[in-house]
Amino acid sequence: xxxxxxxxxxxxxxxxxxxxxxxxxxxxxxxxxxxxxxxxxxxxxxxxxxxxxxxxxxxxxxxxxxxxxxxxxxxxxxxxxxxxxxxxxxxxxxxxxxxxxxxxxxxxxxxxxxxxxxxxxxxxxxxxxxxxxxxxxxxxxxxxxxxxxxxxxxxxxxxxxxxxxxxxxxxxxxxxxxxxxxxxxxxxxxxxxxxxxxxxxxxxxxxxxxxxxxxxxxxxxxxxxxxxxxxxxxxxxxxxxxxxxxxxxxxxxxxxxxxxxxxxxxxxxxxxxxxxxxxxxxxxxxxxxxxxxxxxxxxxxxxxxxxxxxxxxxxxxxxxxxxxxxxxxxxxxxxxxxxxxxxxxxxxxxxxxxxxxxxxxxxxxxxxxxxxxxxxxxxxxxxxxxxxxxxxxxxxxxxxxxxxxxxxxxxxxxxxxxxxxxxxxxxxxxxxxxxxxxxxxxxxxxxxxxxxxxxxxxxxxxxxxxxxxxxxxxxxxxxxxxxxxxxxxxxxxxxxxxxxxxxxxxxxxxxxxxxxxxxxxxxxxxxxxxxxxxxxxxxxxxxxxxxxxxxxxxxxxxxxxxxxxxxxxxxxx
Amino acid sequence: xxxxxxxxxxxxxxxxxxxxxxxxxxxxxxxxxxxxxxxxxxxxxxxxxxxxxxxxxxxxxxxxxxxxxxxxxxxxxxxxxxxxxxxxxxxxxxxxxxxxxxxxxxxxxxxxxxxxxxxxxxxxxxxxxxxxxxxxxxxxxxxxxxxxxxxxxxxxxxxxxxxxxxxxxxxxxxxxxxxxxxxxxxxxxxxxxxxxxxxxxxxxxxxxxxxxxxxxxxxxxxxxxxxxxxxxxxxxxxxxxxxxxxxxxxxxxxxxxxxxxxxxxxxxxxxxxxxxxxxxxxxxxxxxxxxxxxxxxxxxxxxxxxxx
Numbered sequence: 001x002x003x004x005x006x007x008x009x010x011x012x013x014x015x016x017x018x019x020x021x022x023x024x025x026x027x028x029x030x031x032x033x034x035x036x037x038x039x040x041x042x043x044x045x046x047x048x049x050x051x052x053x054x055x056x057x058x059x060x061x062x063x064x065x066x067x068x069x070x071x072x073x074x075x076x077x078x079x080x081x082x083x084x085x086x087x088x089x090x091x092x093x094x095x096x097x098x099x100x101x102x103x104x105x106x107x108x109x110x111x112x113x114x115x116x117x118x119x120x121x122x123x124x125x126x127x128x129x130x131x132x133x134x135x136x137x138x139x140x141x142x143x144x145x146x147x148x149x150x151x152x153x154x155x156x157x158x159x160x161x162x163x164x165x166x167x168x169x170x171x172x173x174x175x176x177x178x179x180x181x182x183x184x185x186x187x188x189x190x191x192x193x194x195x196x197x198x199x200x201x202x203x204x205x206x207x208x209x210x211x212x213x214x215x216x217x218x219x220x221x222x223x224x225x226x227x228x229x230x231x232x233x234x235x236x237x238x239x240x241x242x243x244x245x246x247x248x249x250x251x252x253x254x255x256x257x258x259x260x261x262x263x264x265x266x267x268x269x270x271x272x273x274x275x276x277x278x279x280x281x282x283x284x285x286x287x288x289x290x291x292x293x294x295x296x297x298x299x300x301x302x303x304x305x306x307x308x309x310x311x312x313x314x315x316x317x318x319x320x321x322x323x324x325x326x327x328x329x330x331x332x333x334x335x336x337x338x339x340x341x342x343x344x345x346x347x348x349x350x351x352x353x354x355x356x357x358x359x360x361x362x363x364x365x366x367x368x369x370x371x372x373x374x375x376x377x378x379x380x381x382x383x384x385x386x387x388x389x390x391x392x393x394x395x396x397x398x399x400x401x402x403x404x405x406x407x408x409x410x411x412x413x414x415x416x417x418x419x420x421x422x423x424x425x426x427x428x429x430x431x432x433x434x435x436x437x438x439x440x441x442x443x444x445x446x447x448x449x450x451x452x453x454x455x456x457x458x459x460x461x462x463x464x465x466x467x468x469x470x471x472x473x474x475x476x477x478x479x480x481x482x483x484x485x486x487x488x489x490x491x492x493x494x495x496x497x498x499x500x501x502x503x504x505x506x507x508x509x510x511x512x513x514x515x516x517x518x519x520x521x522x523x524x525x526x527x528x529x530x531x532x533x534x535x536x537x538x539x540x541x542x543x544x545x546x547x548x549x550x551x552x553x554x555x556x557x558x559x560x561x562x563x564x565x566x567x568x569x570x571x572x573x
Numbered sequence: 574x575x576x577x578x579x580x581x582x583x584x585x586x587x588x589x590x591x592x593x594x595x596x597x598x599x600x601x602x603x604x605x606x607x608x609x610x611x612x613x614x615x616x617x618x619x620x621x622x623x624x625x626x627x628x629x630x631x632x633x634x635x636x637x638x639x640x641x642x643x644x645x646x647x648x649x650x651x652x653x654x655x656x657x658x659x660x661x662x663x664x665x666x667x668x669x670x671x672x673x674x675x676x677x678x679x680x681x682x683x684x685x686x687x688x689x690x691x692x693x694x695x696x697x698x699x700x701x702x703x704x705x706x707x708x709x710x711x712x713x714x715x716x717x718x719x720x721x722x723x724x725x726x727x728x729x730x731x732x733x734x735x736x737x738x739x740x741x742x743x744x745x746x747x748x749x750x751x752x753x754x755x756x757x758x759x760x761x762x763x764x765x766x767x768x769x770x771x772x773x774x775x776x777x778x779x780x781x782x783x784x785x786x787x788x789x790x791x792x793x794x795x796x797x798x799x800x801x802x803x804x805x806x807x808x809x810x811x812x813x814x815x816x817x818x819x820x821x822x823x824x825x826x827x828x829x830x831x832x833x834x835x836x837x838x839x840x841x842x843x844x845x846x847x848x849x850x851x852x853x854x855x856x857x858x859x860x861x862x863x864x865x866x867x868x869x870x871x872x873x874x875x876x877x878x879x880x881x
Contacts, residue, residue, distance in 0.1 A: 076781055100790070108787025115785070120778040123797050124877055134796070135786040167876045183786060 021092055023191055023223050024050040024073060030085035031068055031077065031247075042068050042081065043247045050191065050223050057226040057238035057255070059270070061489035062460070065247040066227050067116075070193050073225070074111045075103040091190070109139040112189035112222075114213075116196040118176035122168035128152070128179050129164030132186060139187040155182035156212045173353065174205040181213055188220060195227045202352040202516050203560040210237060229489050231270055233562035235259045243267045273494035309478055309510045310364065311340040314373035317359050333359045335534040336373070341478070341527075346504065346511040348521040348542075350557065351531035360531070361482045361514045365399055366390055377478075395425055398471040402483035404463035408455040414441075414466055415451035421473045440469040443506075444499060461492035468499065472507070482514045497524055519561055522546060530554050581865050585858065592857040593646070593850060597639050600846040629847070642850065654840070654848040663836060663848065664855055670743040671825075671832035675817035677748055678756035683810055686760045690767025690806075691799060697772060706768075709761035721754045721827040738829040751828040755821050759813050766809055770802035777801070804874050811867025815860035 031043040043065040050056045058066040071077055073088055075098070087096045090106065098106075107113075115121040122131060129148050136143040136151070145161070152160035155178045168176055177197065184192055197213065198206040214237065217224050228234050234241050235255045243251040243258070243266065250264040262268045317334040334356040341347045351357040362368040364375055366382055374381045382393055398421075401407040408417055415437055422433045438448045444465040455463055464484065471479055481500070485493045501524065503509060513525055521528055522542065529539040530553065538551045549555045617625070625631070630638050645652050651660040693702040712720070728750055729737030739747045774780060775798060783797045784790075822834040833852060840848035872878045 074785060076785060078776075104787060104789060106787075107785055113782070113785035115778060115782050117778060121782045123779040123783065123801065125800055125875055126796075127876075131783075134788060134792070138786060138788045138792070169877045180782070183782075187787070 020051060022049045022089070023052045023054075023091055024048070024225065025089040026069065026073070026086065027089070028086035029069065029072065029083065029088065031065070031072055031081055032084040033078075034080045034082075039084075041084075041247060043072075046086070046244070046247075046249050047252075048242060048249070050225055052190065053221045053223055054240065055217070055224040055226060055238045056240045056242065057228060057234035058242045058244055059228055059231055059234045060244035061229055061491055063246075064244040066244045067195055069244070070195060070225055070227050073191075073193065074107050074113065075100075076113075108135055108189065109187045110189050110191065112184040112187065112192045114177075114181050114184040114192065114194045114197045116199060118173050118180055118201070121180055122171075122176055124168055127165055127167055128171065132164065132179070132183055135183050135186050141187060151186045152179065152182045154216065155179070155185065156208075157182065173201050174209060177201060177205075177209055178212075181209070181216070185216055185220065185222065189222060191223045191225065192217060193225045193227070196229070197226075198233075199229070203518065203562075204352060204556055206562070207560040230562055231259065231490070236562055243270065269491065273491050307343045308340040308376075309343040309378060310512065311376040312360070312364065312373070313338045313376070315360065315363060315370055315375060316372040317356070317363060317368065318371045332534050334363070337529075337531070337534075337536045338373075339527075339529045339536065339539055341510050341512055343477075343510055344504070344508045345526040346513055346524055347527040347529065348513040348515060348525035349529045349531055350515060350518060350521055352516055352557075354533070355531040356534040357514050357516075357531050358482055361399075361480050361512065364512060365397060365480055366393060391425075395474045396476050397478045397480065398474060398476040400464070400467050400471045400479060400481045400484040402487055404460050404467055404487065405455075407467055408463055410455050413452055413454050414446075414458075417455075417466060418470045418473055421470060425474060427474070436473065437469075440472055443472065443503065444469045459492075460488055461495060464488060464492075464496055465499070468496075468503070472503070475507075476509070478510045478512065480512045480514070483516070484513070485520060486515060486517055493520070500524065518546075518557055530557070578865075578869075581868070585861055588861055589854065589858065590643075593643065593854050594639065596850050596853045597642060597846075598635070600849055601635055601638065603844055603846070642847075646851075646854070651851045652847045654845050660848055660851045664833075664852065667831055667833050667836045668855075670748075670830060671834065672818060673743065673745070674748050674752055674755060674821075674825075674830060674832060675814065677745070677752035678759070678817055679810065679814055681753055682756035682760035682763050682813070686763025687767050687803075687806065690764040691771055691794075691802075693764070694768040694771025694775065694802075695794065702768075705764065709764050712757055712761040717754070717758060718823050718827065720757055721824055724750060724754055725827055739831075741831060743830060743832075748830070751824055751830055754827070755817065755824045759809075759817075763806060763809060767802060767806050770805050771798060774798045774802045800874065804871065807870050807874060808867055811863055811870065814866075815863035818859045818863065819856045 026046055026048040029043060029046040029048075030041065031046075033040045033042050046065070046069050048056070048058070048069070058069065060066040068077065068081065072081075072083055073090070075095075077083070083096055087094055089095070090111070095102065095106065122128070129145070129152075132148045132151055133143045136147060141147070145164070148164050149160040152164060157163055157175060157178045163171075163175075168179075171179065181197070184194075194213065198209050201209065210233070213224075216222075224238075226234065226238055231241075235258075238255050241253065241255045241258050242249055243264065245264075245266045251258060251262065251267045258267065259271060262271050315334055315337045316332065319331045319333055320328040321331050337356075337360060339347060339349075349357045349360055359368065363370050366385075370383055374383055376382070377393060377397065382390070385393055412420070415434075418437045418440055419433050422428065422436060427433070428436065437451065441448050441450060446462065446465050446469070450458075450462075450466075455466070458466065464487075467484075484500075485496050488496060497520065500511065504511065511524070513521070515521060525542050527539065528542050528545045530537050530545065530551070532553045538545060538549065538554050545554060546558065549558055630641050633641070642652070649661075651664075653659050654663065689705055693705045696702050725737050728734050735750050736747055739751060780793060780797050783793045788796075819833065821832075822838050824830070825832045825834040826838070833856070837849065837852050839845075840852065
């Protein structure tokens with residue numbers, strides 16, 4: 001692109017302008033993990049070039065080797081991983097087999113890193129300031145209190161000097177990520193590896209953080225290797241996108257070109273399933289292909305306006321926060337919230353973390369008692385239910401939680417996990433229960449050979465399918481999905497959303513969908529309720545809310561969806 | 574914090590009352606006449622027995638006896654044992670020896686346990702790790718009196734590096750061997766606990782981040798792995814301090830250490846109720862204080878824990 005050398009026949013100059021040397025170059029990189037089952041190749045023939053000041057994104061689902069590739073560049077492969085082939089060149093220097101000393105020298109000062117999960121990447125027992133200071137100190141920079149505060153405030157942390165004296169748990173997720181960005185950029189590295197730097201954050205915070213990161217790296221001229229599973233985000237932020245699949249680079253090129261004209265089948269699939277503002281409600285029955293007319297009836301129409309399966313009125317939840325000497329202050333987590341769910345439809349409650357949306361879900365599930373207001377299930381106020389009635393109510397309203405790793409008992413095999421609710425509620429005998437479990441597995445498209453396996457042998461998507469099967473075991477009428485797909489990769493997320501839509505059409509389920517992800521809402525919900533700081537600020541049909549958001553808050557949420565402004569090819573819509 | 578500590582101290586009151594009541598009741602229910610234990614095989618004259626019963630309130634009902642005992646304790650009068658010596662004096666005499674022994678054992682198990690555990694954890698699966706794991710298992714599996722007699726015989730008798738038994742003065746150098754024997758089993762536990770904890774922390778995300786910041790391996794290990802790994806270990810050590818302070822009947826027996834354990838053992842054998850109750854109560858209070866210390870240490874090690 002910068003070859004302006006003219007056309008006097010010097011052909012060999014075209015490819016390599018001598019002054020501009022790639023900052024990072026991976027050539028035929030292969031990475032292998034030694035496991036109990038022998039060597040497992042994680043990355044094969046990975047090619048990648050990052051020019052100085054350039055932002056390059058690696059996109060792929062988890063297990064695609066994208067993080068492994070990036071971590072190899074600063075010698076941070078886990079203990080059983082090693083580079084088994086190819087080479088890593090940093091600024092022309094081969095660091096594939098560099099000594100530990102050389103790598104330590106490069107880390108921090110030449111190659112910085114912003115890790116994925118802000119919750120687990122700061123050491124909980126040291127103050128933020130300490131963790132910044134030791135970075136400056138290790139890389140031979142001045143490390144006075146002012147220097148530390150300066151680094152933190154550059155990363156957009158307000159009131160940095162006093163913040164530096166706090167511990168990580170006193171920070172919100174966004175603030176922690178800012179601290180991590182501060183650390184990553186504190187020594188002015190020439191290359192920054194940003195491994196899913198915002199995937200654990202709310203959309204609006206994500207946008208702020210990424211904007212700030214963009215601005216800082218622009219000013220400092222830092223090259224960025226951005227690792228993400230979010231194609232929209234990659235296209236929006238990077239000059240060049242590299243798509244990885246099963247340890248191999250399947251496609252690479254300028255961001256927009258790749259997005260509008262994906263060549264490799266995997267990239268095409270990725271582009272197609274990327275949820276975006278343009279997506280429409282999943283029409284499950286049609287995709288099912290077996291649907292007859294009565295099944296085809298769109299769920300929204302099926303809903304009789306009077307048939308509200310759940311009605312929430314003036315719901316309020318006040319938590320007491322304990323202070324010193326036994327004093328307590330009130331914190332209103334949910335403030336006068338009213339909404340309803342029509343039978344057979346999906347209502348989504350959207351909001352950022354701390355908006356009270358999960359507390360609403362917990363109260364509707366009867367796991368938390370409401371301070372005021374009532375929740376009517378089929379016309380009966382569940383806050384007045386006795387023990388036995390509550391037990392029966394639980395049978396009809398079932399949850400699916402966010403973390404498919406945490407919500408399944410690791411000691412229970414899949415059969416036992418799904419069978420447990422049946423046993424608890426005394427349904428059928430051993431034989432009929434086994435039959436039911438088989439049916440359920442079939443419904444969520446898992447083979448019945450899965451029954452004897454344990455959660456740790458399953459992928460995230462498979463686990464979430466098990467969680468869905470468990471929720472459906474009791475033939476509930478309402479399923480409450482608390483961030484049920486937020487921990488999953490786009491492709492898996494799309495599969496699970498389709499599954500949920502199919503099940504809704506098949507079983508006439510009503511969903512209460514709690515999520516922070518508006519793109520998901522667009523695909524699954526009929527109605528949307530937007531929550532901010534405990535209050536319900538807007539609600540209406542999905543189309544209304546998306547097409548003409550009334551409050552500024554909803555508008556900012558919509559604007560923050562990564563890739564919202566990008567024009568996608570028609571197939572993706 | 575002040576509130577927390579004062580609340581913890583207030584909690585000592587019901588613990589104290591409950592413990593004394595329970596132990597007092599157990600001793601009260603022992604079969605046989607308490608005076609028989611005092612008088613021994615030759616027996617006393619009826620007049621002496623009556624006087625003794627009077628002195629120790631043995632004719633009163635249980636509640637009165639207990640309340641009289643409590644009154645004594647609250648006025649710092651622990652009473653006398655059956656040979657007429659003030660129990661407070663006995664405790665003051667034997668406790669320092671036990672405390673010395675306990676602290677030495679604790680230092681031994683803490684230093685060696687943590688250092689060995691750290692090295693083993695960082696070199697998982699290597700020779701050092703496997704050797705240490707097997708040896709610690711052996712230490713845990715073999716009864717303490719076997720190890721005690723074995724070490725007394727080898728080091729004290731055969732090699733003659735130290736006295737096989739401890740004299741009345743119980744000097745520090747004499748106590749080294751008993752302290753090692755006493756701390757041996759806990760050492761094995763501390764080692765294994767540290768190793769497990771290190772293994773867990775080595776894989777933590779913040780350790781990788783610390784490495785990515787450009788810190789040296791040594792600093793990452795000491796600052797980011799070791800401190801975080803100490804939390805469960807400190808809990809164990811604190812609880813162990815309470816146990817060690819209670820004296821070790823077997824170890825004190827082998828090395829003839831005149832400590833709390835041995836004294837308590839003799840008192841139980843003699844049916845010496847007042848001594849048993851007082852010493853046990855004293856030990857319970859020590860145990861509670863040791864636990865309070867652990868909880869405070871805990872908060873210091875892990876700032877996420879704040880007591881209000």
